[in-house]
Amino acid sequence: MDKNKILLKGMVLPMTGPKDFFARGEVAIEAGKILSVGPEGSAPQGWVPDAEYGGPDFLIMPGLINGHTHAGMTLLRSYADDLPLMEWLQEKVWPFEAKLTSDDIYWGTKLCILEMILSGTTTLVDMYFAMHKVAKAVDESGFRAVLSRGMVGTGPATELAYNQSKELIENWHGKADGRIKVMVAPHAPYTCPPDFLKRAIKLAEEYGVGINTHLAETKVEVDDITKQYGKSPIRLMEEVGLFTRPVVAAHCVHVDEQEIELLAKYKVGVIHNPESNLKLASGVSPVTRMLEAGVTVGLGTDSACSNNNLDLFGEMRSAAFLQKVSCGSTALPAYQALELATVQGAKALGLENLGQLKPGFKADVILLNMHQPHLYPRHDVVAHLVYAAHGSDVQTVIIDGNVVMENRQVLTIDSEKIMAEVQSRAEQIKERLTAGTEQS
C-alpha cells in the first residue's frame, strides 16, 4: 500500500489490439489504477514513482483471469487420478470432501492463490463451500476473485447452501477494497431441478448479481438431461430463465450450432477448461465456432484435482493446440489465446476495467522475465507467451496497484507455512477417512 506510484519498464503488451505493442515501453500506476501506457518516456512529465520494476528483458501485460476453479480442491491434487469418472467422484472426491473442515478449505484456497500468483494469475472465479473462509483467504492475499457458493438443488443440504449463498453476497459482494464480487451458483442442470434454478435466479435478481454454473460438460449430462426434460441443458436453462441474468457457464463442451447461437444471443460468458476436459475425457469444446458466432469465451483451469496445476500459461497453450488439431493449424492463434485469459475473461465475468492495460483500468499487471533459454530467439514474443512460456517465467505480480510478488517472492502470504499446513491437513483428512470419523 505504501507504493502508491509504480513505474514499470519493458516490452508492453497491453492487450488492447493485436498490433498494440511497445518494444521499449512503460506503464505508470497510481492509486491502484493504470495511469498511462506507452513507449519509454510516456509517463506524465514531473510524475515521480515510489518504485520501479522491470527492464529491457521484461514483458509487461495484464494479469491473467482464471474463470473457473474450485480453490479448496487444491487439497485433493494428486489424490485421485487415472480413474473412471464415477469411481473418481463417488469413491475418492466426495468422501474426501465430506471430511473437509472450513479451515482445511481456507488453507487449500491459500495454496491455490499462492500457486496462481506464482504463475501470473490475478483473478480467480471460485465455486465451492465454506466460502466465508475462501473470501478471508482472498482478502488477506490481496487477490481478486469472483466467489460463489456452489449449490446442489436437491437433498437435505439445499437450504443451507441457499442461505450461505445469501450470506456470502451480503457479507462479501464488493468487499476487500472492491476486489471481491459474488455470484449465485446453482451447480449444474443435473444437480439442480428447474424449481430450484428458478429460486437461484430470483436470488441473483434480488441482489443484482450474476450466476456461475457448469453447463454441457459431458455427453452423459446432455443425454441425461435431454432424456429427463426433453431438451438439452442449454435449452433447458433458456426455458427456466437462467439467461435473464448475466451468466458465467463453465465448460460448454457438448453444444450444437443452435445452442452456440443461444449462448451468443444471451451474452453468456463461456469458460473453456481445456485441460480438465481432456483429463476427465469430457471432450474438446468448439471454441473456434463459439468465437466465430460472437460468444465471449474466457479460460479456466478447473480444480487442481482435474488438471492438476493452475498455470494459465499452459492452459492457453492447450486451448490453442486443441483448436488447431480440431480445426486446422491457423485456429486460435497466439494473440487470441491470450485474449481468452485476459480481455475476454474479464468480459465473460462482467468485470469492468480489467484485463487490459488502459488508463483508468485496474492495475492488475504481471511482468515476465523473457531472458531465458526457452524464450530465445525473440522472433515473436506473443508466440513465446502462448507456445513456449510457463507460469514460472512470471517475475513480478501487481494486483489492484499492490505488489503481491516481487522477483518470485510472494509478499502477501507465507509460502512455507501454507505448504506445511496443507501437507499436514491432507494427511489428517486421510486419517479421518480411514478412521471413518465425522467431520470435525
Add this chain to the structure above:
Amino acid sequence: MDKNKILLKGMVLPMTGPKDFFARGEVAIEAGKILSVGPEGSAPQGWVPDAEYGGPDFLIMPGLINGHTHAGMTLLRSYADDLPLMEWLQEKVWPFEAKLTSDDIYWGTKLCILEMILSGTTTLVDMYFAMHKVAKAVDESGFRAVLSRGMVGTGPATELAYNQSKELIENWHGKADGRIKVMVAPHAPYTCPPDFLKRAIKLAEEYGVGINTHLAETKVEVDDITKQYGKSPIRLMEEVGLFTRPVVAAHCVHVDEQEIELLAKYKVGVIHNPESNLKLASGVSPVTRMLEAGVTVGLGTDSACSNNNLDLFGEMRSAAFLQKVSCGSTALPAYQALELATVQGAKALGLENLGQLKPGFKADVILLNMHQPHLYPRHDVVAHLVYAAHGSDVQTVIIDGNVVMENRQVLTIDSEKIMAEVQSRAEQIKERLTAGTEQS
C-alpha cells in the same frame, strides 16, 4: 569428471516397475554408472562419496529421453506460427533454413541442449544437417545423443547428404565417451523414393547402425503415398525392407490396426510427438492401441518450431491427456506416461542400460525439487510428475556420471553466451533473407 563418486538422497523413482519407490532412498554413482539404488543406507558399506546431492524434498529419477527433435531449428522458435502447413514450410521454414550456416546450427543446437538440461532431458535424438557441428555441441555439453543426417532422396543435394551421413557415422558413432550414437536418416517416405531408401538401408547395414525416419505423420502423407505406390507408408517401408534394420519412426499418427501389428512385429521404435502433432494439426496418434499391441513407444518434442518448447514434462502431460480424451479417463496413466519418456524411450532407440536407475546402468539422473506450491499436497508424487510438474522443477542433472547442472546452474555450457549468440544470429539470418543474399 572430478566427482567420480556421487551420492544422491531423496525420494527415488527408479522406473523399474510401478511399485518401485523409496520414500527415503538413495542412489550411489561411481565412474559414470549406477552403483546402487535403494532405501537410505543402502550404498555399499565403507563407500565414501566425493559429493552429495538432494535431500528429503528431492525426487530422483532417470533423465528423460527426447526421442525426436531437430535441434538446430531452435533458431526458428516463434519465427512461424499459426500458419497453414504448406505456407509455414514453403514461405517460412525452408527459406530460413536455406540461410543457415553450420555455425548457426551449432549455436541453435547449444540452445536446444541448454533448454533440455534445464528441463531434465539428458538424451536427444536429432535429425538435421551440419551434423558435425551438432556432434561438437553435444560433445562439449556433456550431453547424450543419437545423431542422424536427415537425407532427402531426390534432387541435387542427395549425394552430399548421403556422403555426410557416412562421414557422420565414421567420425562420431560411439564417440564422446560413448555418449554419441549415429543413425542413418532417410527423411520420410514422401521425400525418399524406394531406390534411395534401399541405399539408406544398405548404408545402415554396412555400418551396423539403426535408421531414424518420419512415418505416417499426416493424413495427406498417407493419401499421397497410397496414391503413388498403391500402399500406405508403413506397408511401403515393409516392402522396401526398412524394417530389416532397427528403426526409430517419429509420429505414426495415421496408422490402422494392421499397421500397428507390423510396427509391433518388426519392433519399430515409435516416437510420439503429441504437441507437434496438435500444433501442426496432424492428429492424435493411437498410442493406447499401439501400447496394447506391444509396440515400443517413446516420446519426443519435435523441434522448437512446431512445439515451441522442449520440455518433456509438459509433453508427458499432453500425451496422457490426449489418450484420455480419445480413449477414456483411465488411458495412459501417469506411470506409463513416465515410462514413455524413460525406459520405453531407451528401448525404442536401442540404447542399452539407459532409462532406469539400476546397478550397472548409465548414470543419467535428474533431481526435482518437490518443495513447491504446485507440488503440494504430496498424495502421489508420480501423478505430480506427470500432471503438475514442469521442467523448471528440475534442480540437478547428471549425465554419464557428470554433474551438468547443479541448483539450476548449467555447468557445461555458458547460458548467457548462448542466448546472446542465438539472438544475434537469428537477426542476421533474417537480414540475409531480406537481402536475398546467399548462404555465407
